[in-house]
Amino acid sequence: xxxxxxxxxxxxxxxxxxxxxxxxxxxxxxxxxxxxxxxxxxxxxxxxxxxxxxxxxxxxxxxxxxxxxxxxxxxxxxxxxxxxxxxxxxxxxxxxxxxxxxxxxxxxxxxxxxxxxxxxxxxxxxxxxxxxxxxxxxxxxxxxxxxxxxxxxxxxxxxxxxxxxxxxxxxxxxxxxxxxxxxxxxxxxxxxxx
Numbered sequence: 001x002x003x004x005x006x007x008x009x010x011x012x013x014x015x016x017x018x019x020x021x022x023x024x025x026x027x028x029x030x031x032x033x034x035x036x037x038x039x040x041x042x043x044x045x046x047x048x049x050x051x052x053x054x055x056x057x058x059x060x061x062x063x064x065x066x067x068x069x070x071x072x073x074x075x076x077x078x079x080x081x082x083x084x085x086x087x088x089x090x091x092x093x094x095x096x097x098x099x100x101x102x103x104x105x106x107x108x109x110x111x112x113x114x115x116x117x118x119x120x121x122x123x124x125x126x127x128x129x130x131x132x133x134x135x136x137x138x139x140x141x142x143x144x145x146x147x148x149x150x151x152x153x154x155x156x157x158x159x160x161x162x163x164x165x166x167x168x169x170x171x172x173x174x175x176x177x178x179x180x181x182x183x184x185x186x187x188x189x190x191x192x193x194x
Contacts, residue, residue: 009110014076033066034128038121042074058096071100
């Protein structure tokens with residue numbers, strides 16, 4: 001069942017923040033855009049490609065006023081070890097955003113992404129708007145990684161829509177035309193864009 005338009009379930013959990021042990025409370029990010037993504041497990045194969053891709057591009061998210069948070073059912077100690085293992089040895093070699101520990105699996109369960117039979121989270125990604133509501137979600141099976149570029153595009157589209165009231169057509173990207181609901185702008189858009 002989709003959680004889009006609903007309030008994101010709040011939580012407080014241990015995390016590795018800026019390379020050290022800390023705690024994250026989701027509601028502390030209210031008033032800001034936040035990407036929260038779940039991945040199955042530390043020290044696996046597809047997961048580090050995603051985590052590193054988000055880490056390598058975190059400045060692009062910061063530039064548009066969006067936080068990035070990663071979460072798995074591993075402990076904060078596992079996260080710490082993985083972050084401090086070099087990339088060429090199967091580690092992350094650092095991480096530029098917090099990794100949240102969900103050992104109780106309560107966070108994954110509350111977002112509807114816990115794969116109960118395996119005890120891990122599916123690849124779920126949630127865009128939470130400044131009001132604390134889920135604006136976008138994508139959830140899929142474990143063996144395919146997500147696109148950071150598509151996540152950035154979607155964040156920018158929702159921000160543009162929130163700022164202007166316009167809607168963004170398929171494949172919209174930053175700087176492209178939007179459409180204004182209830183006006184002739186929509187007709188003009190199709191005349192100009194086929």
